[in-house]
Amino acid sequence: MSAAAPAPRPARATIADVAKAAGVSKATVSRFLNHRERLLSPDIAARVEAAVAQLAYTPSPMAQALSHGRSRLIGLIVADITNPYSVAVLRGAEKACQDAGYLVMLFNLGNDIDREREAINALAGYQVDGFILNTLGRGAGLVDADALHGKPAVLVDRRHAGMHTDFVSLDNAAAMKSACSHLVDGGYRELLYITEPLKGVSSRRERTAAFGDCVTAHEPRVAGEVYESTGDDGDGLDAALRALHKRAKRGKRAAVLAGNAVVTLRVAAAMARLGLRFGEDIGFVGFDDPEWAPLIGPGLSAIAQPTEEIGRTAATCLLERLRGLEGPARQLLLPGELVVRGSSGGG
Amino acid sequence: MSAAAPAPRPARATIADVAKAAGVSKATVSRFLNHRERLLSPDIAARVEAAVAQLAYTPSPMAQALSHGRSRLIGLIVADITNPYSVAVLRGAEKACQDAGYLVMLFNLGNDIDREREAINALAGYQVDGFILNTLGRGAGLVDADALHGKPAVLVDRRHAGMHTDFVSLDNAAAMKSACSHLVDGGYRELLYITEPLKGVSSRRERTAAFGDCVTAHEPRVAGEVYESTGDDGDGLDAALRALHKRAKRGKRAAVLAGNAVVTLRVAAAMARLGLRFGEDIGFVGFDDPEWAPLIGPGLSAIAQPTEEIGRTAATCLLERLRGLEGPARQLLLPGELVVRGSSGGG
DNA sequence: TTGTAAGCGTTATCAG
C-alpha cells in the first residue's frame, strides 16, 4: 500500500458518487429518491439503496432548489424578536414547518420599518417557498403583493391594507369584549384602555375600536377612555393613572386595560411609582399572559393568546398554499382566554 | 403594437439577461460584480452597470453557493427558543450577522436533545458557512468536530467536552463571586443556591462550583447549600425554602441565589405559596435580569448578563474565522453586572 | 426501466 495522502476531507457524497457506487446513472438515483412510486427494477433499487446508505448520502437542498425551483425554505419575518409575543408565534410556526420538512429562515426587522423590503428581497434570493410575515404593518414599508415575487404569504397579527393573503390572529374583538364584560361584572365603572400608539397598526386599532364598542354598549353606566403610551412618557402615564384613581375615589371603581405585555410592564412600573395597588386601588386586565403575570402583586389578570397555535396555524395555512390550495384569502381568528387573578378579583 | 401575451411573471433577471442586455459575456458581468478591483474598460463597465440597474438584477445566492461554495448563511442552533436568554443572544448574533451581510438560519431544538445532529445536518445541507451553537451540551447529542462538516463554529454559554472551537459566555465565576460577596456584605449568613439539574451542563456546573468556592472562602462565618430544582418538584422546593427560613430565624439572615430566570420564577412562585417576602424574610439574588425583575415584590436583585453583547461577540468570532483567522480556540468571558434592588437591600 | 444530456444561475480557468 502506498502512503495515501492525508485525505483532505471526504467531501459530502454527491449523487454522482452514489451513481458510480451503485453502477447506475445519476438519473436513476434521482428517480429512486424522488419518484419512489414509479417502480425501478428491484435489483437496481436495492443497489441504489445500499449505495445511499453506504455513503450516507443526503441530497444538497441548494442544488435541488436551483434545479427544481423549490427550496423547502420558509421565510419568517418578525417585526421585533424582543417581543415575547413574536417569539411565541415564531416557536409555533417553526415547529410546524420543521415537522413538514421545511426549514425556517429568520429575518428580524428590529422594528426598523425600512428593512421590510430588504428582508423580503434577501429571503426571496434564497428562493424561499413562502413567507410568514409578522411585520410592522404601517407606513411606507407596506409589502405589496408583487414584492413577494409571486410567492405565497401569511400575515400574522397585523394586516396590510391591500394584501390578498391569508391572515391569522387573535380574535381581538371577542377578547376585548370578554375582558370588558369581566370588569363590568366585577363592578368596575371607570375604564382606561392603554395602548401603544395606534400608528395604523391593525391589531392596535382593532382592540381600541372594540374597547370603544364595549364601553358604548354599557353606557352610561360605564365610562371609558383611551390613552396612547409611548414608552418615554412616564409622566403622562402617571397622570392618566392618577386621574383614573381620582375618579375611582368618587365612588366608582376604576380599572386599567393594557393593550399588550409591553404596556402591562409600563403600567406596573407606574403603579409602583404612584404607590397604587393592583386590585385594591385599581383593577387591571392586560392582553398577553406572560409567565410573570401571577407574580406581580396579587397576580395580574390577563387575556392569554394562543400564541403557539397562532404560529402553527399560520404555518399550516402557508403549507396548504404551497401544496397548491387555491381560493380566496382566509381569515383565521383564534380565541383568547381570560385568566382571572387578583388584580381584577372581587374586592 | 401587437397585443402582448399577459407576461406570466417577469422572472428575476439572471446574469445571462444582464450580459445580453449589455452586449457582453456572463463572465464579464460576474467580474464587474465581484472583482471590482481589476478594472474593466470604463465603456464596458458603464454598460454593465446600466444593464444591472435597468433589470434590477440581484445575484442568486443559491447559485453562488452552489458554484463558489459560499452561502453567506450562518446556522444558529438554539437549545430552547422559549428561553429569553437564548433569544437575547440570538438577537445580538443575528444583528451582527446581518450587518456583515450574512443571513441567519435558525434551528430550534425545543430542548430535544436528539435533534442536535439533525439540526447540524440540515443546516450543513444548506451550505451554511458556519455555526453558532447554543445547544444542550450534554448527553449523547454531543456535537463532535467532524459532524460540523469542517465548518467553523462558536459555542455560546455551554461548552462541549472535546471541542476545539471558540467559546463565548458570561464570566460565571466572577458573577457568582460578586453576588455572594454582596449578600455576605449585606449580612446574609445562610445561603441556598438553587439551580436547574446540573446534568453535565457546563454553565450550571461552573456556577455551582463557583458558589461552593465562595462559601468556602467565607467559612465558617457563612454556610451554603445547593438545591437542584426540576420544575415538577414544587414540594421539594418549598421544603428547601422553609428549611432555609427556619435557619434564618435562628438569628442568621438567609438568602437564596437562583441559577437563572427560570429558577427565579419558580422561587418567586414558591415564596408566594409560602407567604414569604423577598428581602424581609429571605434575601434574594438571581442570575439573569428579566424586565419584570423590578416589579416582583420590592424588586428582585439580579446579575444582568450582557446577552446582546454575548451574541454579537459570538457572531464576530465566527465571522473572523470565516475571514480566515487561524489560531487556537478562544475563550471570551464577558462580565455580568450586579443590579441591586429591594430583595437583597439593607433591612 | 434506464441512460444521456440539457439546463438551473454563478464563478473560475484558460485562452485569446
Place this chain on the structure above:
DNA sequence: CTGATAACGCTTACAA
C-alpha cells in the same frame, strides 16, 4: 481586458 467553457449537484425531458 474579455469571452468561451467547464464545473457546482441536482432534476427532468428525451431517447434507447
